[in-house]
Amino acid sequence: MPKVRDAMVGNPISVALDTPTYEAMRILVEQNITGLPVVGGDGSIQGIVTEKDMLSLLFGSHEDPGPVEGIMTRDVVCFDADDELVDVCKCLDNNNFRRVPILENGKLAGIVSRKDIIKFILRLRKKDKPSE
Numbered sequence: 301m302p303k304v305r306d307a308m309v310g311n312p313i314s315v316a317l318d319t320p321t322y323e324a325m326r327i328l329v330e331q332n333i334t335g336l337p338v339v340g341g342d343g344s345i346q347g348i349v350t351e352k353d354m355l356s357l358l359f360g361s362h363e364d365p366g367p368v369e370g371i372m373t374r375d376v377v378c379f380d381a382d383d384e385l386v387d388v389c390k391c392l393d394n395n396n397f398r399r400v401p402i403l404e405n406g407k408l409a410g411i412v413s414r415k416d417i418i419k420f421i422l423r424l425r426k427k428d429k430p431s432e
Contacts, residue, residue: 301384301385301386302384302385302420302424303381303382303383303384303385304379304380304381304382304383304384304385304387304388304402304410305381305382305402305410306385306420307385307388307412307416307417307419307420308381308402308409308410308411308412308416309410309411309412309413309416310409310410311409311410312337312401312408312410312411313327313331313333313336314336314337314338314339314408315327315336315337315338315339315349315368316338316339316340316341317338317339317340317346317347317367317368317369318367318369319338319367319368320364320366320367320368321349321354321357321364321365321366321367321368321370321371322364322365324336324354324368325354328351328354334350334351334398334399334413335348335349335350335351335397335398335399336348336349336350336368337401337408337411338368338369338372339407339408342407343407344406344407344408345376345378345401345403345408346369346372346374347368347372347373347374347376348372348373348376348399348401349368349371349373350373350397350398353371353372353373354371356371357371376400376401377391377395377397377400378400378401378402379391379400379401379402379403379412380402380403380404381402381403381404381409381410385412385417385420388400388412388417389417392414392417398413398414399411399412399413399414400412
């Protein structure tokens with residue numbers, strides 16, 4: 301069975317708890333991604349800030365929202381790089397989020413999105429096709 305590390309994107313772009321929310325927004329747009337893991341100084345996952353978290357700012361006050369710590373999702377589902385990839389698939393299928401952070405030794409090591417899994421499946425299927 302494939303492991304999470306087989307499909308994960310290593311060294312994901314992440315932000316610190318004190319990163320200004322507007323800076324995180326710029327990163328999402330410039331990097332064409334939909335979510336950023338939020339890490340502590342020791343590399344441990346503290347939360348995740350997503351496009352969905354930022355949408356709430358449209359209807360909020362017009363004041364600076366401050367750091368991402370104030371708008372991030374705190375209860376983050378994470379997996380270990382050595383977990384079975386099928387478990388991540390089931391999790392993403394059964395939940396409303398698009399990505400999960402991947403840990404090694406309790407620290408952020410990667411991220412797996414729905415799109416990453418689809419790319420992995422395509423690579424597998426291409427290898428499975430007989431050569432012509």
